[in-house]
Amino acid sequence: MSDTQASKLKVEEPLVPIFVMGKRYEIPASLTIQKALEYAGYQLVRGVGCRGGICGACGTVYRVPGDHSIKVGLACQTVVERDMRIAVIPFFPVNRKVYNIRDVHPGPEIFAQFYPEIMRCMGCNTCTKSCPMDINTMEYISAAIRGDIEKAANLSFDCVMCGLCTARCPGELAQYHIGILARRVYGRYIAPKATHVREMVGRVMQGRYEDGLRRLMATPIEELKPIYTKREIEPELSKDEWAPKSAENL
């Protein structure tokens, strides 16, 4: 059986009722919301993507009887519960600033400058409660308000940009766009530079490896195999500073 062919599940599995946008369907209890929709007869175009919990296409809100609170999850990751009332939110319109990453000034004012509405945050914490990735959204927004780019970048790192925070924010913030702004500014301007990468780019451009590579490319397979087998392997537990015995072809 392939992973998503929900319909091929064993029929003896117990069925539970779920309510898709208010309408009742009986679904095998082990399915995710996404597979439950397919089992019910939907062919999904919107609200489906990677089916692996990372693309953010299938942000979903639901409630269960006897509980006043709105729950959230990714449809591809959340297993159905008896009597749950679900609505997948495949898209939510949002304010996004167009900017050129090369020209921005990476200072603490950047968030208020690009997204002045950030000051409307009233600290209600609904964004955090709306995050299917368990990100402390309000904390990174607070960091952004204070101009702490690094903290906002790190705290928002696991964001899948599903937009559920934005859909529920009474201050009408686009949290996830503020998050990626923080990460890109941090990544480009604030994180220490990897100078070794530029050094290697320079060496490649100077043609330092050209002869060795061209020689390998012209080597018949049977002669290539022993070269491959004898190449020195960096030990698994070595430190980054490890160096091979021979400096040849480095």
Place this chain on the structure above:
Amino acid sequence: MGYPPELKKLIQNVERTRPERIAAKKAAREFRAMTLDERNEMLHHHPDYREEGRRELIAGPSKGYRIAHEYCEILEAYSRYNPEDIDLNTVHYTTDVLVIGGGGAGTAAALLAEEQGAKVLIATKLRHGDANTMMAEGGIQAATKVGKDSPYFHYLDVLGGGHFVNDPELAYTLVTEAPDIIAWLEDLGCMLSKYPDGRLKTMHGGGTCRKRMHYAADITGAEIMRTIREEARNRPDSISVLEFSPAVDLILNEHGHCEGAVLFNLETHEYLIVRAKATVIATGGSGRLHIQGFMCTNHYGATGDGLTIAYRAGIPVRFLHSIQYHPTGAVFPEQAEGLLITEKVRGAGAHVLNIDGLQFVYEREPRDIEAAAIIRECTIVGKGVPTPTGKFGVWLDSPMIEILSGAGTVRREFPGKYILFKRYGIEIDKEPMLIYPTLHYQNGGLAYDNKGRTSIPGLFVGGEVGGGVHGENRLMGNSLLDVMVFGRIAGKSAASYALTEYKTGRLQLDHVRRYNRELEAAGIPPSKMAPMILPDYSNPAVRKRQLTTDYHGTLRE
């Protein structure tokens, strides 16, 4: 939730052998890696070697080539529409460069084409960024560590992993462009994992001789994809995006040059014409074809559409006889089935163990070898761990990483998987994961050269849809690299072609008519149509009651 009692009991075997295995690891006493001869022997247990899994193509430019039945089905299929019904005089979109596919390769292509001065239109099947790139977890290879690594050693690893049959020019381009890709990503603001002094953290992957896998925690692909997507969105005057608009055919002009494509609006079901001076196919892979019934790690849209439309236009396929099964797909719990467990878990030292808690394979063999060894252990040897739903798997001993690299490492290095399994009641820093090989990557694909060119002027290829760079088996961390390197090259070449070499002509779909006729002559039944666009996950019981519904291929219309 969590492991049922019978599996908990079997986990005790893993825990019993763990102290001794850790001691061996710390003393650098590894399970013996296979020799090349032993690898060859082991490969007979790989699904690629099952002759009943494949057949010869009977039509098109690669006629006679033996590949998986599922590939033959999408290559030997009629157009989704009647070409006579298409009016090519009514053009709905005009652009310099059309990029088909909005994943990593497509977006990189768009950025580079734009930088050459071209207007770009990205047409993508689902949302911009809905792609396998988003799902790549482990990392991106590049020889950036001066003094211990170089493109020379990267090249050797690429060839060794690919059974030495890779296209040398493509492999050369991959490894020599790699360092610049990392620099580019850093400049775009990608948050790659670093030491405090700025040096990038790197680790091993299966088949690497140097630690050259760069990563962004365990969501490397997502970090790259969302960053380059953001960059494309920041150039709205010259890069437009059409979502939910898969291409269903290429348009050639009277000179036989590619000059655009026919798109299908997935929501309104209209067919729309794009006229473009150059076209890039960056449609990605095909895991959702579920070759040989395997579960898969791929994105919902990975149905090989680009293979179909280019093959029909005359582009041959190569290396498509080899498919990558990722050794470690989740096989428990049922809801997570097929889900990728990054190779980084093995790179960090986690052992692969059978039902007795014993090692049967070195954990860092190349992917095809590792997968074959696991399949063999579960089938021929019979030492697999049975799951509650009647499947088999082997243990991946993630708690070892906590002991080897310190408490909290699993949570810090694999936050995505940690959260996910925790939702299912399994704490992977304390309990091992149950895994089995899962369909992961299309090693082969369309024939193209090191400039992204195909045999059709005006048609360029980048990323997983192309074949040759990885030979018969791709190493971990070389797919993100592939989409970045060859996506950028395809975009650059396409823009340069559009702005200097392009020669306009009357738009035609004669190649589609011709191919439809060839299929008819070969006796292919008219019900077969492609591109597939979306996989068929319909419920047969529901379908039986849909008395007035038309399914056009797998699509309900």
